[in-house]
Amino acid sequence: MTRYFNTAVFLAASVSGLALGPALAQDSRWVQLEAHRELDVALTRAQQYQDSIGNVSGFQLPSEWYALTLGPFETDTDAFEVRRQLRAERAIPPDAFVSSGENYRARIFPVDGAAVAPQVTPQTPPVETPDPLATAEPEPEPEPEETLREAQISERQLDRDQRADLQTALQWFGFYTQRIDAAFGPGTRRSMAAWQADNGYEETGVLTTRQRAELLDDYQSELAALGMQTIRDADAGIEIALPLAMVDFDRHEAPFSRFTAKDDSGVQVLLLSQPGNQATLFGLYEIMQTLEIVPLEGAREREANSFTLTGQNEELRSHTFAQFRGGQIKGYTLVWTPERDDQMARVLPMMQESFTTFGGTLPESTGQASQVARSALLAGLAVRRPDFSRSGFYIDATGTTLTTAQAVAQCDRVTLDEAYTARVRARDDALNIAVLEPETPLVPLAFAQFAEGDMPVGQEITISGYSFEDMLTRPVLTFGRLDATGGLNGEDGVLRLNVTVAQGDLGGPVFGPNGAVLGLLSGQPPMENRQLPPEVNFAVSAQAIRGFLSENGVASGTLRDGVSVPPEQLTRVAGDLTVLVSCWN
Incomplete structure (x- = not known):
């Protein structure tokens, strides 16, 4: 008993002033030691802990298990300090954790309902006169340990x-x-x-x-x-071991099977299941990093057919794995709070070892084959939004993209459709134009064909852009008129447009009636002491764009004369080649 003298005193002091009635004290903290399915086992272990360190209570859990605890404590600091001391003395299991006690139900130990501090043996016990008639019962000898040979x-x-x-x-x-x-x-x-x-x-x-x-x-x-148990999700086609004492199945919401925290455990699980290809997998790799449940700090590893994401901050931890096989993408995400680190370090290997796939996938999310829309894929999950988003458009079959120079001028990271990281290949601030190259080649459904030759003034134009930035998954079409070729001061390579646009439209393609791209929407130039009418906007002309691309070794194509694109086809093509360009810092 003397080994735990100091800790016992600390335990007694930590719980002073906390009276427990029929309900647990509000805002109290407990150190949970163990949990047992059988009541008699729980009571036996509780008495053993009570005899050695004291302040032990036992409670029934909603899962019909029984939790053994120390406490209550007034603050997290007290609870963590007791846990630290007792773990250092190896008096409690190394994975004992601090709990709010919100999931504790009926008390099973001690039977009188009060937490009791241990009786500390005085260092100088009083001298007692032995009774000559009393016969001392000899203490039983402990069972000898096996020798090495016997073991x-x-x-x-x-x-x-x-x-x-x-x-x-x-x-x-x-x-x-x-x-x-x-x-x-x-x-x-x-x-x-x-x-x-x-x-x-x-x-x-x-x-x-x-x-x-x-x-x-x-x-x-x-x-x-x-509560580690292997679950088999027939809808998702995934079998995996999960800590069911800490999570409850909530719902299927493509592409996830969602397991939410149970009894305020702070643990969540997502099972990922969707059809797709390698591009979908790579897009998901980028999108997952915008979620709040994937903190920015942590290792990231992407291979040809799988990826792993880890994240951590002061409030949250997470681990995500996904793989692509046979036209299916399946995986899982485990999310927990820092006080569960020791437990999740043991849970995660069991999840990894038990993860197997079978059958089909959850219903496919909406969206285009060339795009992975964050809002469609990850409905219901909190995301980190970019600083701002603008428009751009594909100019070749590998996903090279044009946008405004202002859209990428001061960005730590640039993404296309919030899914694919891109780097700035070339930029001209005077023209207000930039070329972006995705880190992984993409396969867009369409890319721009530029107009060649003179452009008749007065013709109708169509602008495709993300007017509402990242709020919509498809671009908006805005209609107007080409008023002049040249700037207000006679600048070459500029088109003056009669159309009212939004900031999110900037960088989008300007189409002529035949579907050729006449230019890139650059908006209104900065002007001191002047404000242009809202319907006066400008675009970088196709000729200036092609010259810029040629100087930087980027190939581009033109639309041959005589081609006519019906309005319904232009609507589809504009949506397929316009891309959301997002700036992250």
């Missing part, structure tokens, strides 16, 4: 499943990192020795019968606290 003999009697179970338990606690093969080679021996050292045993590398039981009991207690 080796008992170990040989284990079958394959029992050996695999031991490796799995060692892996769960972070001692074993290799494949579960039920063979006790050098790696397993080293992990057993490490477990023995961590638990105060002689490092023989061979577990005794008692040590094996202790390891497996601890492992089962961990599983019970998390």
Whole structure:
């Protein structure tokens, strides 16, 4: 008992002033030690903890399990300090965590309903006169530990499943990192020795019968606290082990099966399931990074047919894996709060190991084959929005894009359709034009064909652009008239338009009646002490664009004479080649 003297005093002091009635004290904190399915096991363990460190309470959980706790504590600081001290003394499990107690129901320990501090043995006990007639009962001798030889003999009697179970338990606690093969080679021996050292045993590398039981009991207690169970989602075509004591299935919302936090656990799971190709996978890789559940800090790894995203900040952690196979994209995201780090470090490998796919996918989301619309794919999830968005348009079959120079002038990161990261290949601030090149070649459904020759003044024009920036997934068409070729001061390479536009339209293509691109919408030039009418706007002409592209080694095509594009076809083509350009900082 003397080993826990200081901690016990701290425990008693931490709970002083907190009276517990029929309901738990509001805003209190608890250190949850273990959870057990069987009531008698929970009561036995609670009494053992009470005898050693005190302040133990037991509560029924909504899952019909029973949680053993220390507390309550007035502040998070008190709870975390007690947990730190007791873990350092190895008096409680290393994965004990701080809980708000919101999911605690009826109290099962102690039976009188009050948390009791341990009785601390005085360092100088009073001297008692022995009763000469009393006969002292001898204390039972502890069962001797097996010798190394005896442990080796008992170990040989284990079958394959029992050996695999031991490796799995060692892996769960972070001692074993290799494949579960039920063979006790050098790696397993080293992990057993490490477990023995961590638990105060002689490092023989061979577990005794008692040590094996202790390891497996601890492992089962961990599983019970998390409720790890393998689920089979027939709609998503995914089988995976999940901590069902911490998450509840909520709904299917393509492309996700959503599992929300249970009893304020702070844990979420998303199962990803959708048809698609490699371009869809790469687009999803970019889109996922705009979600609030994927913090900016963390490792990112994208391979040919899969990707992994990790994120962390002071409030949140997440891990996402997705893979592309046979026209299907499937994966999962685990989200948790920092106080669950130790537990999720054990949950995540089990999810990874158990993840298997079968059957079909959830219904396909809306959107075009060349685009991955964030709002369509990730409905219901909070996102980080860009600083601003403008328009652009594809000019070749690999996704090279034109936009205004102002749209990308001061951006840490530029994306196309909020899904694909692009770099600035060339820029001309005087013309207000920039060429963007996607990091991964794209396959747009259409790309621009420029007009060649003179453009009749007075002809009707159509502008395609994201007038409402990232609020819509398809561009808006705006109609107007070509008023003049040349700027207000006679500048070459400029078209003057009679049309009212929005900021999101800037950078979009200006079409003539035959579907050829006449120019790139650049808006109104900055003017001191003057304000142009809203219907006066300008565009960089097709001739100036082609000259700029030629100087920078970018190929472009023209639309042959005599071609006529019906209005309904122009609407479709404009939507297919116009792209949302977003600036992120």
